[in-house]
């Protein structure tokens with residue numbers, strides 16, 4: 001924790017700071033350490049104050065607030081999702097977040113979370129896949145080669161030993177960029193011309209496309225027995241990636257059912273359709289993969305506890321690091337109740 005006895009100061013991790021923190025750690029080590037925090041918080045799932053995120057939808061996208069607390073720490077993330085944004089040079093997803101001390105209510109950290117979201121989403125997918133993917137999985141198809149894709153690939157390499165990637169995107173320049181970015185990182189990469197071609201021989205299929213509609217990225221005939229599907233891109237009402245028939249053949253694992261039933265692939269199924277909460281598998285209470293021919297599906301939408309884990313990890317990482325700035329965020333009058341007096345003293349000072 002960055003030490004400061006000035007009560008007005010909150011450590012701020014800018015995008016530049018985050019990049020330095022990730023690079024000085026090493027991206028794969030960062031993903032593995034972050035995955036440990038994500039796993040640790042899934043293991044104490046019941047201690048969290050949980051609520052489905054608060055979403056404000058528009059024709060073009062969504063803006064969401066994602067709060068949670070474990071009674072000691074509190075966090076929230078602001079995040080948007082606007083698939084049309086890349087056409088105007090903007091990101092589909094941007095985010096920032098706050099970690100606070102429940103005891104005083106004072107923020108401990110304000111951080112960029114666009115990069116951190118990509119890292120935490122990838123780390124979470126890999127933590128889940130450790131419990132669900134077929135044994136000895138080495139090949140992953142990645143459908144959708146945008147901002148999240150390289151992070152997903154590296155997390156699966158680092159945590160599961162995936163060393164072969166099969167990429168597909170409707171935009172070949174996205175696939176080429178992804179291939180180039182990962183070229184020197186120890187993966188054998190094949191750029192494919194269709195989703196059908198990409199999923200051929202894959203043990204794990206990651207879908208991470210962005211489209212504001214019920215898309216059908218994967219159809220039932222593409223899915224052979226025994227694969228693990230890591231479905232990341234369907235995360236809003238009316239925004240899904242898988243044909244319903246795939247869901248009916250799969251064992252479905254979710255983060256927080258009240259949120260996933262509204263936002264995930266399972267919005268296509270009845271509200272009481274049986275799904276397994278992933279924390280129960282991680283804690284050993286329920287079994288993940290039960291047989292070699294079972295199709296497992298992680299219906300990922302992203303849950304607040306994963307952002308909590310990410311902020312908690314970054315906060316711990318800042319100890320002894322210089323990857324933050326000191327932000328004068330909290331008013332701190334000499335006498336706590338003299339907030340107005342502070343304003344008057346400022347006026348006198350600036351008038352002098």
Ligand SMILES: NC(=O)c1ccc[n+]([C@@H]2O[C@H](COP(=O)([O-])OP(=O)(O)OC[C@H]3O[C@@H](n4cnc5c(N)ncnc54)[C@H](O)[C@@H]3O)[C@@H](O)[C@H]2O)c1
Nearest residue numbers: 092121144146147148169170174208209210233300301302
């Ligand atoms: N589950 C989570 O926790 C989580 C977290 C972050 C992002 N997401 C979601 O992941 C998705 C991807 O995010 P991103 O930041 O990488 O977006 P992005 O816009 O950077 O990339 C999306 C890519 O998908 C491609 N695409 C669109 N339709 C396709 C299709 N039919 N077939 C193949 N490719 C297609 C686009 O060409 C683009 O390259 C978004 O939908 C986002 O909301 C989910």
